[in-house]
Amino acid sequence: MNLDPATRPDRIDPRIFWPLLVVGLGLAAWGFRLTTVTHVPLHAFGPWFVGGIVAHDLVLAPIVFVGGALVRRVVPASVRAPVQVGLILSGVVLVFAIPGLLDKGRDLGNTSKLPNDYPVSVAIVLGAIWAVVLLAAARAHRRA
């Protein structure tokens, strides 16, 4: 067996991979065992565990890649970098803000929970991001 990652097609060092795989699978197996021990039903846990992978790989990522292709076609090269930065940061902020925007945790008897108006907050943050992006784009455009 070839043990040299430099000449293996997978570039994996088996002397590191297999021992750490045993350790890693052991830790993960302990985690799965904990779900049974602590009565976390697999039919509830499983969909949320797999759901993250599916939601990213089949929904979020394709949207981002189609968006990226559009940006390359539509946005002039001179201002592309700041626009990409603005889009990435907006996406990140929007993903993080989903639970606040949906407001499912609102408790009318306890106003210290979710004390912000999240749509307004998101507008403020995105406004600040795009103000900086516009300034950077204007500068980049003048230089080009």
Place this chain on the structure above:
Amino acid sequence: MARTLPERLFARLERFRLGPMREGAFKSTLHDERVATILGLALGVCFSVCFATGLVSHLVQRGPDWWRESWPTDPVSLYRITQGVHVLTGFAAIPLLLVKLWAVYPKLFAWPPFTTITQAVERASVALLIGGATFQLTTGVMNVFYWYPWGFNFPNAHFAGAWIAIGGLVTHIGAKWAIAREALHRPLAPQPEQSGVGAITGGLSRRGLLLTAGAGSGIVLVATAGSAVGPLSRLAILAPRRAGVGPQGLPVNHAATAAIIEAGRDPAYRILVTGHVAHPLALSLADLRAFPQRRETLPITCVEGWSTSADWEGIALRDILDRAGAAHAARIEVVSFQKRSGSSSSLLFPNHARDPRTLIALRLNGEELHPDHGYPARLIAPDRPGTEQTKWVHELRVI
């Protein structure tokens, strides 16, 4: 060069190489091993910090007695710091994880899908890491925003998920060790603008992408850190809590119900001191006020990561225990008249029960306790999760 069996197999299946699996389907030069490695290192640090601080929080609440007995009362803000770091580090990891997944997404469609059996095992094991990481971050954020559309107990699932994610991380480090070392040490490949015809020009550079990911974490942190850091409270516009926002300047988790408010105002209200004591006591509010009153500045720290420091006035718990004649080594169960599971009682080990700063508090920030903060009396002890700072105290059971 000799080809492996999987390579020869997939060479015959070339006609199935379609869509994103085609050569050149992903054009950006930012799908780069150096970018992936640097983001991976940052995420490795974040997940290790979250795992360690999460383990601390688990042990403080549900650990073996020897751990809970030795959990210190100093510094009074230790748990406040570990739990604030836990939640904010998880928040900061989200932008890094999104950019990292984008950077390595083409690998999902790599052709051939694997070249060795080792690589086939490695690729399958990535599911543990990505499933674990996305599970921990999505359900973790949703939980602190009080949104639980799932059929499991969150602390149990989050604890189990932590072991799966960290197991996936250890496996991934083993798989990528050689590639990451090479990516960090080899000279940089040409930047997009120098790489000639057909390349994407004018867009973000590798450095720009990494800085953008870092800026994403920075924005999320600035807009949330004020849930735990008082001076930043006004900036916490994306956070589920703001330090200092709530009745008497302190956030509340369980608000008082009408029944609780009524029970608190009952003139027959007493704190009972029961169990292994020489003199069982039934202390009225007047009795409690006749004890020497102490004033302490102590934080309330929720397991959800938010925290606020406040001025508390009340009776040192150990003064009450001494009057009842409880042993110094006794454990104290503090019981609420609130009839609900979870936070309706808590256990104090001797190092907390005997600490002079552990109060049965009657006043908060210069006023009588607000019903939401536990009127007529609540427990407040140094360096303890908020769920164990029992409100509406009704009984001290000496064990």
